[in-house]
Amino acid sequence: MGKRNRPGTAARTAGMAAESGRDTQSTRGADASGPSRQHAAVGADERLTPDRLARSVFSRPLARSARDAGGVRFFWRVAPTLTFGIALYVLLENFGDVAGACGTVADALTPVFIGMVLAFILNIPMQLFETQVFFWIRKVSIRRGLSVLLCYLLLWAFVLTLLFVVFPQLSMALESLTSMLPLLGSQLYNTARGLVERYDLDQELLNYLEFDWNSIALNVIEWTTSSIPQLVSTTRDITSRLLEIFIGFVLSVYMLFGKERIVRQGRRLCCAVLKRDWAERVINLCSLAQTTFRGYLTGTLTEACILGTLTALGMAIFGFPSPVFAGVLMGIGALIPIFGIFIMVVVNAILIAVQADIFTGIWFIVYITVLQQLEGNLIYPRVMGNAIRLPGIWVLAAATVGGTLFGLMGLLLSIPTASMLYALARALVITREAHASQTAGSAPGGAREVQTPEYVDITARMDGDGERSGVLTGEVRITRRGAQNGDRQP
Numbered sequence: 001m002g003k004r005n006r007p008g009t010a011a012r013t014a015g016m017a018a019e020s021g022r023d024t025q026s027t028r029g030a031d032a033s034g035p036s037r038q039h040a041a042v043g044a045d046e047r048l049t050p051d052r053l054a055r056s057v058f059s060r061p062l063a064r065s066a067r068d069a070g071g072v073r074f075f076w077r078v079a080p081t082l083t084f085g086i087a088l089y090v091l092l093e094n095f096g097d098v099a100g101a102c103g104t105v106a107d108a109l110t111p112v113f114i115g116m117v118l119a120f121i122l123n124i125p126m127q128l129f130e131t132q133v134f135f136w137i138r139k140v141s142i143r144r145g146l147s148v149l150l151c152y153l154l155l156w157a158f159v160l161t162l163l164f165v166v167f168p169q170l171s172m173a174l175e176s177l178t179s180m181l182p183l184l185g186s187q188l189y190n191t192a193r194g195l196v197e198r199y200d201l202d203q204e205l206l207n208y209l210e211f212d213w214n215s216i217a218l219n220v221i222e223w224t225t226s227s228i229p230q231l232v233s234t235t236r237d238i239t240s241r242l243l244e245i246f247i248g249f250v251l252s253v254y255m256l257f258g259k260e261r262i263v264r265q266g267r268r269l270c271c272a273v274l275k276r277d278w279a280e281r282v283i284n285l286c287s288l289a290q291t292t293f294r295g296y297l298t299g300t301l302t303e304a305c306i307l308g309t310l311t312a313l314g315m316a317i318f319g320f321p322s323p324v325f326a327g328v329l330m331g332i333g334a335l336i337p338i339f340g341i342f343i344m345v346v347v348n349a350i351l352i353a354v355q356a357d358i359f360t361g362i363w364f365i366v367y368i369t370v371l372q373q374l375e376g377n378l379i380y381p382r383v384m385g386n387a388i389r390l391p392g393i394w395v396l397a398a399a400t401v402g403g404t405l406f407g408l409m410g411l412l413l414s415i416p417t418a419s420m421l422y423a424l425a426r427a428l429v430i431t432r433e434a435h436a437s438q439t440a441g442s443a444p445g446g447a448r449e450v451q452t453p454e455y456v457d458i459t460a461r462m463d464g465d466g467e468r469s470g471v472l473t474g475e476v477r478i479t480r481r482g483a484q485n486g487d488r489q490p
Contacts (some may be wrong), residue, residue, distance in 0.1 A: 063235060114251075119153075122155065126148060127147075130144065169322075188358055247356050270479040288424075289420055292420045303334055305331060312333075313327075318367065321355045330345075388419050399415060402415075402418075
């Protein structure tokens, strides 16, 4: 004969089971909603602006697990600092060996770096061809293949133009300049003497133009002759790296064909290794870098093409010699930040003065100055847009520091890198100011408000402090304040 249950026991048991079922269901719902929120936040970074991407890097996590909410163990607090200290000590003690090992690894990864750079650059025209030229082809593989083929044909056409058109003409112009330098110096001296006599200027000004132009020409020839062995050695080094360039070329083709899969695998790996909030920050940081470098590269290439075309057309209209060659040089100079234009203007002016006369070279400088003003005020803002978002003083500082430390490559990459760092610093300041304003005061009813002039703010209030099965429960009421007006919209 079994035991008889007390009155009310069955009812209490059923109530506990129902409550446990509700807890289990709510816990499962929260766990199931986690990955969806994660993928939604991670996958939406491409639709965000660079400012929002930069702010998301420093955003605070929305929720914490039970272990984090209760406190982190002492070991997990000390372990990162201790590991970093040990690694830094080992690095300083064996700096030479570590530097040699890093150099070996960098040499081994050189083809991969070349392939990544080529794929990143050629991805811009490839997307243009896919969406604007071959959009009528339904099959994706055929459309991608034709776009990649056209991109590499344009790349080889540019390289062959440099090797067989630009460089030979530049060499011939240098030889002509060397031979015509004494005559050019005498013309300059006669012109200056005529100006001094016409306007009754001080005769001592002519002493600054009395040079031995023949000796200067001989020095130029000697410098050119001494530079030939160095040029030959540089060519030999480039030839020895042809295998690396070829491997990088092949890798870039594979990267362009499988770029979606590579990006998807990178996202999955990041989400699997890191926590949700850190995975979102890393992916948003990569998206910010991709957006910044892509915008800068697209704007710079477009600007170089426009400036070179306008230079060639204007020179052809006004009758300057070698308009196409000068336009190509100006386009190449536009690819080098800050200093490239000035260098190419001086080179073109000297070459024009050798081919025609000094006054033609001076008029070319005047023409380029006027063209630069018109192009910089009318075309440049529309082409570049918000690609840089960097004040002028920081552009000059970044180009100077990058060129001094890393040469031409540092000069090319310094401005987009500085633009990305500037966006991150700006986002950090905005986030810290918003957090300080949030913790300093609260709105009536316990709701905290953040007011910034940059973006739409969210005000939230949590009512209730109960914690059940690791999930914080409570009522959340969100109000939205417009960035321009002060009205609140629920």
